[in-house]
Amino acid sequence: MKIQNMAVVFIIIILPISILLSVYVKGEVEVIKRQNKYDQILSESTYDAVKAFKLNTVNNSRSTQADSIRRDIKASINSFINSLVTNLGVSGYGTESIKPYIPAIVYTLYDGFYIYSPTINLETGVYEHIIKPYIYYSIRYRIDNYNDVVINYTLDNYIVVYGIVNGNYVSRAGYLENVTDISINGSQVTYKGTVITDETAKQYYIEAREFTQWINDNLAEKITPSNARKIGENDETYPEFEGNVTDRILNITGSNDPQREDSAFNVHRREVIRLILQDNLNSAITSYSANSEALGTTYNFKMPILEEEEWNRLIENVTMITFMQGLPIGNKYYNGYSVVSCPKNKEYISVDSIYYINEGDSYYHRIDCPEIVNENTLVGYKNIEFERKINSNLGEENKEYIYEHEENACYYCIINSNYESQPLTSARIQAQYNAMGRIRKELYKRGDDLNKD
Numbered sequence: 001m002k003i004q005n006m007a008v009v010f011i012i013i014i015l016p017i018s019i020l021l022s023v024y025v026k027g028e029v030e031v032i033k034r035q036n037k038y039d040q041i042l043s044e045s046t047y048d049a050v051k052a053f054k055l056n057t058v059n060n061s062r063s064t065q066a067d068s069i070r071r072d073i074k075a076s077i078n079s080f081i082n083s084l085v086t087n088l089g090v091s092g093y094g095t096e097s098i099k100p101y102i103p104a105i106v107y108t109l110y111d112g113f114y115i116y117s118p119t120i121n122l123e124t125g126v127y128e129h130i131i132k133p134y135i136y137y138s139i140r141y142r143i144d145n146y147n148d149v150v151i152n153y154t155l156d157n158y159i160v161v162y163g164i165v166n167g168n169y170v171s172r173a174g175y176l177e178n179v180t181d182i183s184i185n186g187s188q189v190t191y192k193g194t195v196i197t198d199e200t201a202k203q204y205y206i207e208a209r210e211f212t213q214w215i216n217d218n219l220a221e222k223i224t225p226s227n228a229r230k231i232g233e234n235d236e237t238y239p240e241f242e243g244n245v246t247d248r249i250l251n252i253t254g255s256n257d258p259q260r261e262d263s264a265f266n267v268h269r270r271e272v273i274r275l276i277l278q279d280n281l282n283s284a285i286t287s288y289s290a291n292s293e294a295l296g297t298t299y300n301f302k303m304p305i306l307e308e309e310e311w312n313r314l315i316e317n318v319t320m321i322t323f324m325q326g327l328p329i330g331n332k333y334y335n336g337y338s339v340v341s342c343p344k345n346k347e348y349i350s351v352d353s354i355y356y357i358n359e360g361d362s363y364y365h366r367i368d369c370p371e372i373v374n375e376n377t378l379v380g381y382k383n384i385e386f387e388r389k390i391n392s393n394l395g396e397e398n399k400e401y402i403y404e405h406e407e408n409a410c411y412y413c414i415i416n417s418n419y420e421s422q423p424l425t426s427a428r429i430q431a432q433y434n435a436m437g438r439i440r441k442e443l444y445k446r447g448d449d450l451n452k453d
């Protein structure tokens with residue numbers, strides 16, 4: 001072929017292709033840029049919402065009661081949507097015009113979760129975003145007509161049990177602890193060989209032992225994951241648990257210790273919470289997809305596949321997860337979500353969420369800090385108690401901050417988190433067991449009143 005002919009071929013075929021390709025690549029780059037920008041906006045807005053939630057619960061003395069939590073969540077959602085609208089500002093989205101792109105928001109709390117998603121509002125008959133009724137981490141175990149119970153799990157070792165046990169109706173609630181770890185001798189209570197000195201903590205260990213003994217005597221040999229049934233569905237089983245007929249999840253012993261992450265109890269508890277969350281979230285998003293025309297969109301909303309690490313965060317903390325889908329970005333649609341945890345909350349405590357003060361020291365610490373001055377006087381409190389609060393008695397104009405504890409945060413273990421962790425001495429272990437027991441006993445729990453009759 002002559003050079004001239006080749007040039008003609010190049011101009012006619014190759015040139016248009018390469019022009020198209022470069023336009024396409026430019027478009028793709030634009031899509032990726034917008035996708036990243038929206039990811040960032042979604043994540044920032046979710047952080048703002050969690051911050052608002054934390055602030056409200058710190059300042060709200062009744063923040064563990066149902067209608068009060070709903071109010072805090074409503075405020076947090078408003079903060080999320082406002083932040084989203086502000087950050088997306090340039091694209092000209094208003095509060096109402098952004099909502100159709102939010103198929104669901106979830107708040108996982110101590111013993112259940114809230115889903116905020118579009119549905120028919122039964123009071124007004126309007127299809128709109130509402131906070132749906134609270135869903136507990138509950139599952140039913142049906143063995144036979146004489147043993148058929150619902151167990152409500154939580155983010156820790158506290159459970160609520162109600163239903164038929166040995167043919168009688170029961171409703172009980174309590175913390176599960178390995179009974180052989182707790183000894184009671186007259187007024188002396190020891191936990192794992194350490195004497196408990198705090199009176200309220202003693203009560204915690206005595207009650208946990210009594211409750212766990214009752215579980216071991218009445219349910220331990222009966223309940224396995226294969227007995228699990230969906231609540232409300234007539235005897236519908238969980239295919240995920242069907243094959244598991246051997247795990248005695250409620251036989252609480254040293255080898256099935258609720259304090260251990262890998263115990264059969266904890267493995268099953270986490271699976272239950274995840275399944276219930278997944279089922280409900282999936283059905284909320286699918287139902288919106290079928291009805292989204294009511295809010296002016298026809299996007300095919302879908303539950304994304306979350307990563308293992310994200311599920312773990314959802315299951316182990318008070319956490320917020322937000323979904324945003326269907327916003328046009330170039331020739332595609334945005335589809336993203338954001339998971340943000342709130343480790344400082346009023347709902348429950350983990351070993352890590354206790355800070356300690358001690359005599360002759362104006363700082364509060366973590367239990368393994370080398371800067372603790374007098375370890376024989378250590379007393380632990382919930383981390384959230386060290387947050388500043390607004391004194392609501394003084395009104396808006398005279399706003400002032402108050403602190404429950406006067407101590408300041410230790411630079412090494414709290415602020416910088418860069419310190420050499422000390423092995424726990426017996427005095428520190430005692431302070432830890434005292435604090436865990438006392439704080440757990442003092443926390444408000446649904447089901448606290450169940451054991452009184």
Ligand SMILES: [Zn+2]
Pocket residue numbers: 364365366369370371372410411412413414
């Ligand atoms: Zn410290």
